[in-house]
Amino acid sequence: LLQFIRSLPDRSAGIVYALSRKSVEQTATFLAGQGIDAVPYHAGLPSETRMAHQSRFLREDGVVVVATIAFGMGIDKPDVRFVAHVDLPKSVEGYYQETGRAGRDGEPSVAWMAYGLGDVVQQRRMIQQGGGDRTLQMRQNQHLDAMLALCETVSCRRQNLLGYFGQQSGPCGNCDTCLEPPKTWDGLVASQKLMSTIVRLDRERGQSFGAGHLIDILRGKENERVRRFGHDKLATYGIGEDLSDQDWRSVIRQLLASGLLAPQGEYNTLGVTPASAGVLRGETAVLLRQDVIGRKVRSSVRKTSAADTLAEGDRELFESLREWRAGQAREQGVPAYIVFGDATLRALAEHRPTTLGALDDISGIGQKKRDAYGEQVLEVIAAG
Template sequence: MTAALDVLNRVFGYDEFRGFQGEVVDHVVTGGDALVLMPTGGGKSLCYQIPALVRDGVGIIISPLIALMQDQVDSLNSLGVRAGFLNSTQDFEERRLVEACYQAGELDLLYLAPERLRVPATLDLLDRGRISLFAIDEAHCVSQWGHDFRPDYLGLSDLHERWPDVPRIALTATATQTTRTEIAARLKLTDAKQFVASFDRPNIQYRIVGKADPKQQLLELLRTEHKGDAGIVYCLSRASVEKTAEFLSANGIPAVPYHAGLENRVRAENQARFLREDGLVVVATIAFGMGIDKPDVRFVAHLDLPKSVEGYYQETGRAGRDGLPSTAWLAYGLQDVVQQRKLIDTSDGDDAHRRRQSQHLDAMLALCETVSCRRTQLLAYFDEDAEPCGNCDTCLSPPESWDGTIAAQKLLSAVFRLQRERRQKFGAGQIIDILLGRKTAKVIQHDHDTLKVFGIGEELTEAGWRGVVRQLLAQGLLAVEGDYGTLVLTDASSAVLRREREVPMRRETAPAKAAKPKKTAAAAVDMPAEAMPLFEQLRSWRAAVAKEQGVPAYVIFHDATLREIATRVPASLAELGKISGVGEAKLAKYGQGVLDTLGAEEVPVEP
């Protein structure tokens, strides 16, 4: 560990490992295989970067993120680490130069996309060099029915057969016990030592709100709580991505779209802008985000319901990688449930696959509808126990629960009478009109004003009844059928109609006001108010340097490092070198610029 700690301090500028980073590093350095689960922002990359620098040879990093390899390599090069990549974005001469460096042992890390390992020429190239380890990043991509499945990951099990003496480390931020078992089996890592960190991200405030006018609700959130912040907004469809990005831009929020339907050039440009510019919002489908290293994403918003808790956790984890307060915000409504149920019914795969999809959605709905702490519900999904956090909407503004049995009976009776007596099926809107006694043209056309249930639900508003429908769907007491989202009874409905089952429901409350998350060990140094002007000067200096070098600002220094510099105001290079995140290469490259910004004169580092 002496060599590993020396690299940690000299190269990365940190004095000690976090959590079980040190255990993982020691295990891999000594030649052991590992499966590592660590939340986004927990420092997974150090678990393979440091062993690659300590062991003889070149660390081969397998990543699905071709578009981000350049930024990852830039970050390492800024630390003095010899890193390169091989992918389809390079021309012949660029690839030839990287290959020559690899064969000559002049690289510390080499990034490859998984599909390149199916090319015989790549395998031959690797045979001509010395490999220190294989790191399989985003290992959940091997899970065939997971949220980010990549077929090329299935071939990575062959690495051990071709290079049996090279240690392998598979890493992911998101996996249940079932997914972990699948990863280990598919990658032939069943004998690997598993390291599972806490999934808790205490700096993230989880909030789920009822969907009314989602774009307007989002705009209010950004204007009141995240003015000038960088963030990600997820939408289900490409059309929604385009419209939301246009809406935000028209209302003074700098925003760009990102989805698979855009030209490659536009998509790459928008991603590069997001990484390099402060305060830009990217509106995207789930095609965006995996592997994004930007540490100062202050919010992740969802305008549509995610398909699974794993996907939701993975996406929200892109906020607050620097440990500072961040928001995970989701707008959720009845139509989301209807749409997701319909997508499952029409999805590819067999009945077993559709059952798994339904189970994923049920868990996501349970998270949305819970009256208890969101964080405890989220962590329980990953088999982790936790106390109420005091930093989610249900803790800050506890919702009421009420006995919705009678309301459920009324609504299910309306569906029953249409389905069984009239041989008709309708969506939620028509059924709610019947319960409220509305004599609409459609109600009169079908003689629904003559039903016994007509007008028996006037105790609730339309919004209240929509909440009842949504929660009945969430509890499996009602189902969606067909292209038009008609409501039908389930096997469980009869128990409610026969008064054999109670139906507890969540009563919607006013949205919780934003609250500053509790202080955490991961959070950066608290910065006194008087240090803020200096912090902003350092940010301006960093932005200018980043623009000049054509790299993201966080490649120079993270906000957390600048906060500590602004607070401690080092007066010499020696003092600056003691700041967390300032390694030897960055001290030599940027130290004088920092001191000039602080107004300090250089005091040479003592030999």
């Protein structure tokens, strides 16, 4: 997350969504400790704190709000440059609504998300233990399946997203899977090794375990827990040494996402499903995508942000105009975009008008704003 935020232009405003209050607090504290102007927002905070943080986000440049999913409802801030998720959203609808809070001013913005095996297991378990009837659980699982399909797709994410809502489109050429098509591999044998281990533990010993212990068995780890249960005597012990711990976690996550494995009980142990039989018999193909953890973050926004498209001298003037705008916003107690949007500041820096009449040619400046700010703007331009 820190690497991603630092890849964006300086003072980029953004929202980081997390599912729990604890995660919100921890993430905000971490980012603030790394020099990011980050503040938390969740229902457990005093109302005056929430109001203060929301006000800062609306009125100041470069503030990052780390929040639970309720934040953003009714928030009118068009210059949000990114929306990040550090927990897997529960549905495509929720994800679409939350990411839609970025880039409402028409400037380039980024949606970024990190998710892992723990997210999938946790949400499956929450659905199972949620107390709803079978119809509700089925609907919740369908929402989660669609979200996981968007996460694990090897094709264009925009096509997948719009397809979910019944709209057809071509590849966008702008999402991560379009810019760097993911590599895939045949995961049938790996899946069979994992499922065979699960089945043997269940049938021969009446045991079930979570992902970590299953990976230790497959990779032939010699630790106390494996020896205590005698799992170093299993026929599948050590047959998965060709894959790393991270590779195996990726396999398990994708099998959970596709319904070929399922979490069981309150301890998040793993079990096979009816669909697993086809894999064990070799009749069901298992195509998996390679994980991208550790790959350098690529972002097209840095190349196309409001300031970075300007020449060096114009960029300095743009920053001077932003500072002036921030002062006006503080003085009036209004969000910065109410004074002028970034696109207007960029046009001013690029064209450098010298008269009030010339301001009429700048998009975003009507007579009212020209009368209110015209002289001040010309002074900033002249000083630059």
